[in-house]
Amino acid sequence: MANTTDDFKRIVLEDISLIDVRAPIEYERGAFKHAVNLPIMTDDERHQVGLTYKEKGNEAARKLGYQLVSGDTKSKRVKNWLNHIEKNPNTMLYCFRGGDRSRISQEWMKDEGQDITRLKGGYKAFRNYLIQALDPSYQNSTPLLLGGYTGSGKTILLNKLKNSIDLEGLANHRGSSFGSYIEPQPSQINFENNLAYALIKHKQQGHRHMILEDEGRHIGKCYIPSSLSEFFKKGNLILMDVPLLRRVEITLDEYVHDSQKRYLNTYGEIGLEKWYSYISNGIKRIKKRLGGNRYNQVMKQLKDAYNHQIKTGDQSLHTFWIETILRDYYDPMYQYQIEKRTTPIIFKGDEQEVFQYLQEYCQ
Template identity: 40%
Template sequence: MAERDDTDDYRALLLAGTPLLDTRAPVEFARGAFPGAVNLPLMDDNERHLVGIRYKQAGQQAAIALGEELVADELKAQRLAAWQAFATAHPEGYLYCFRGGLRSQTVQRWLHEAGLEYPLVLGGYKAVRRYLVDELPHSLAAMRTVLVAGRTGSGKTRVIEALPDAVDLEGLAHHRGSTFGQLPEPQPSQIDFENAVGIALMRAQERGEHTLVLEDEGHLIGRCALPEALREVMTQAPLLVVEESVESRIAVVEEDYVIDLGRRYRERWGAEGTQLHQQYLLEGLDRIRKRLGGAAHVELRAEMEAAFTAQDRDNATSHHQGWIRHLLVKYYDPMYDYQLERRDGQIMARGSRQEITEQARTMLVAQ
């Protein structure tokens, strides 16, 4: 493997999606990392805790000595083998720890002693994270932001997915953005989400885009909060409003929340997934009980349960269209109309999903 220099070119690393070997402890990695980074720690959580105590009690040299005592012999050989396998599989990669200090330098030294030269990221995770936070406002300032808005079920995400250069915030958050939008797969941590958003916007700017098309979102997508700099821009951004018939919107909700979500549950949990899917939708209905009103909640809950029973009988998802219609017309539409009236952003165009998709595509091509 040819020797390469350590780097502080964080932009190049992130734009290229460079493979990164994260040597921090698992608990640190879980709080936040970069897309595609692989956690192969020098010390596990308990070892790190013990070394931290020794550092506070007796200083750095004593902590280093304890670390080398804890990670020795067979354990050291196992971890070294994992680092060697990563470095061999990703010769273009880099390694890092939290600050680019002792842990990454130790891993780099042990790899060198084993005959592998592998560079590290100067400044470590902390410096790259700081770079991303600072870069986000610059990425936003370099592009005009336009939002795809519309009532629930109008297919806003489908517009985003049809545009090759749009940024799918819900996709990055692993959530569909509504009361019923949680997916079986877990959401990223807040920091992971912010990192992914920052990189996506930086890549959009690097491609030379002058217009950034996003789906109109609230402050939260599930439990992931939009970065404040992005949220501020979105509150003022012009809107492309998707307008579809109630029947079309019912079909979209049926496809997304009954058919597709049910499939995801079954793929993740097998036969148990059908019951878990039903339980999830019923719990979603329960969460908005107060806003629906007691009588409406009882009626809709019974209707949803009956729809699942009928679906089990004949495998037809159309049984769900009644409760979907009620939620759209009686619950979501009044809330959306109120919010749209209070928006500061200019409405640039209104139209069907196809028309708004073409409008957005024309804007991107013309830039």
């Protein structure tokens, strides 16, 4: 009897590797963590089989599928699966509904002496399981929100805590006009799947509190499901009170030092030009809120810092445009948001004080 499982919790907790045998177009719409797309049919082959199914029925479609994936084509695809399993022995297999594609793939590997478990119900069943974890009723811990002015190092602190969930990390976006990375954000479905993984693991660890950054619902193009976002917003607020100069240092490290390294590693000698364009475009997006005079001031500060860096290698002048944006754009906006908030502020302190408080409060 074919080996199947619907123990989706184990797949999440053990970070089990998965082979997704759906066509690439299906995989791109949404998949799971630790899944690799090694399709049994290409997009074109799947399209041909689909047309045949509509016109001539199931038997004709199955026959065409076996014709399209045969001989060397079949051998290469089976070999790709076996190579992945050799590197990841606990790998499991899925297609969309746990039907023909994963069953046939499983049989072909069995013919080569390789047993593999396939997911009962396939992608659809596992996806439904993960969606359940996004419901507030699934949670058994109380949210605590970590707030503070831009550049306070909230994400740095979150990643030091075992009971935190880094929403920006899951969305691959820093939640600001300058928040995008070179690497694209996940699709909305993949963001939800990754968030569900994090929530399931958090619940399994038995934490009483879930520490999250005080975010809006949208993080770049990704968004937190509405009911879950409302659940998060009910958490009490803890504020990091970090001096402006320290926030400038933190922002310089992240948006200049680290970001430029990423651009240089990706684009080589034109990396700094690409980085400059990325920062310039970020400033343009907030031009209206900055106002004409301040916008021109910030753009000149950026240009002067960039030209100075190109000539000397010194990045220190970037602190000027960073300080202007933090002080004159982000700080007033955050102050306005805090004054409107009705959420109780239960603690306020600097980086170390907040860290110590959270460790003691959450014991």
